[in-house]
Amino acid sequence: MDSVSLNNFVSFSRRIDGECTILKIIDDLIIAGSKTGNIVCWNIESGEEIWNLDFEGPCSDIDYDNENIYVAESDKIHRIEFMSGELIWSKSIGGASDYLFADKDKVWVTSSTYTFEIQDYEDSNVILFDKQGKVECTWEISGKAWFIYVRSGVAFVGLSGPNVYAELKKGLPAKYFDLENRSSIVSGGYSKMDEIVLGHSNGGITKIKDSKIDSFFNENSIKSVIANGGWVASFESGEIISNREIGNWVIDMGGSIDFISFGPSLNENNAIWSSVWMKSAFLKIIDEKTGMVEIVMRNDERIVKIHIADEIIALGDIYGKIMILETEVVKSRIDNYEEDENIAKKRSLLRSRIEKLLRE
Numbered sequence: 001m002d003s004v005s006l007n008n009f010v011s012f013s014r015r016i017d018g019e020c021t022i023l024k025i026i027d028d029l030i031i032a033g034s035k036t037g038n039i040v041c042w043n044i045e046s047g048e049e050i051w052n053l054d055f056e057g058p059c060s061d062i063d064y065d066n067e068n069i070y071v072a073e074s075d076k077i078h079r080i081e082f083m084s085g086e087l088i089w090s091k092s093i094g095g096a097s098d099y100l101f102a103d104k105d106k107v108w109v110t111s112s113t114y115t116f117e118i119q120d121y122e123d124s125n126v127i128l129f130d131k132q133g134k135v136e137c138t139w140e141i142s143g144k145a146w147f148i149y150v151r152s153g154v155a156f157v158g159l160s161g162p163n164v165y166a167e168l169k170k171g172l173p174a175k176y177f178d179l180e181n182r183s184s185i186v187s188g189g190y191s192k193m194d195e196i197v198l199g200h201s202n203g204g205i206t207k208i209k210d211s212k213i214d215s216f217f218n219e220n221s222i223k224s225v226i227a228n229g230g231w232v233a234s235f236e237s238g239e240i241i242s243n244r245e246i247g248n249w250v251i252d253m254g255g256s257i258d259f260i261s262f263g264p265s266l267n268e269n270n271a272i273w274s275s276v277w278m279k280s281a282f283l284k285i286i287d288e289k290t291g292m293v294e295i296v297m298r299n300d301e302r303i304v305k306i307h308i309a310d311e312i313i314a315l316g317d318i319y320g321k322i323m324i325l326e327t328e329v330v331k332s333r334i335d336n337y338e339e340d341e342n343i344a345k346k347r348s349l350l351r352s353r354i355e356k357l358l359r360e
Helices: 327-335 341-359
Strands: 012-015 020-026 029-034 038-043 049-054 059-064 068-073 076-081 087-092 096-103 106-115 120-130 135-141 145-151 154-159 165-169 185-190 196-200 205-209 212-216 222-227 230-235 239-244 248-252 256-264 270-277 281-287 293-299 303-309 312-317 321-326
Touching: 020 059, 020 068, 020 303, 020 312, 020 321, 029 059, 029 068, 029 312, 029 321, 059 096, 068 096, 076 096, 076 106, 096 145, 106 145, 120 145, 120 154, 154 185, 196 222, 196 230, 205 222, 205 230, 222 256, 230 256, 239 270, 256 303, 270 303, 321 327
Parallel strands: 145 185, 185 222
Antiparallel strands: 012 321, 020 029, 029 038, 038 049, 059 068, 068 076, 076 087, 096 106, 106 120, 120 135, 145 154, 154 165, 185 196, 196 205, 205 212, 222 230, 230 239, 239 248, 256 270, 270 281, 281 293, 303 312, 312 321
16 A cells, blocks of 8 residues: 655644653643653644643653643652643652553552663562552562553552562552463553453463453564454564454554554544554554555654544654644545645645744
8 A cells, every 4th residue: 555644644743852752632632751851731722832841751651630640750750730730749669660550549650670680670669659649558569560450449460470460459469360371461451341451472462351361372472462342462573463353353564563552543433553664654544343454654753652532643753743633634635635745845844844933
């Protein structure tokens, strides 16, 4: 399939300082953070900058409740009022921050310490904070956490070996579970149906739902996995495999896959959004039922982060460019689109000049 330039479908773009590492759409706002610690909030409709904060960096994860965002950054966690950007509190977590999960009036954070002598992680912890920043509970866990999901006050954690799966509850020690696949966890996902899927370093996938555990095996190393009525996984081989109630298929993406995400389709179905790197970035939208690629959009720089909320798609690249796509706008432009490289380059240059003027 021929590709089209992503620049021709972007509703607006902005920049943060450094590679994009966190990205979140909240109502009519978009919040992006970087490896250098810059966090910026814009209004999606107007493109206006609402607030801008600078920390040491890198930012590693973000989540939110009704009024606040929580950001894991370097060896700290921050609570920020997301409408105003007011920093409410910052707390040290002892090691490098990895992941966090906001659950009602609590926030769970994972941290780890990498030891060069043993070339591995040790002294990993999960810390439970209340909304005021008080530590309610801490667990030392065996292995680095690569996934955390919280439901009804219980945290479900995917770990590197030797114990690959644990459940944590306030006031109780970590409860480890034996899985058929004992290989380290490298990725995880969950759905609104309370499915949990864990991706193992040996290519296997474990699905957990209603205390039922199913194992799937693949010979290729896994990169990431997402859940919704089954699972979709990307692999180091460049393949994406869907094992879902709605469709089972395999597609070779032809390059290194940076992310996969559920999102809107350009027809009446839903889709899988993926970014593939092959000397340029190729954003591919895949029909979730058939595995057929609907459209390929190319971008000069590597796209490393995505967040999708209904019909709005936010993208972040390796140089801190943040792009917003709107499904209806993309559909409208696709219907009337004829690729002209000279015009596309001129538009891209004009956008870059406008962005520079806005920053100055």
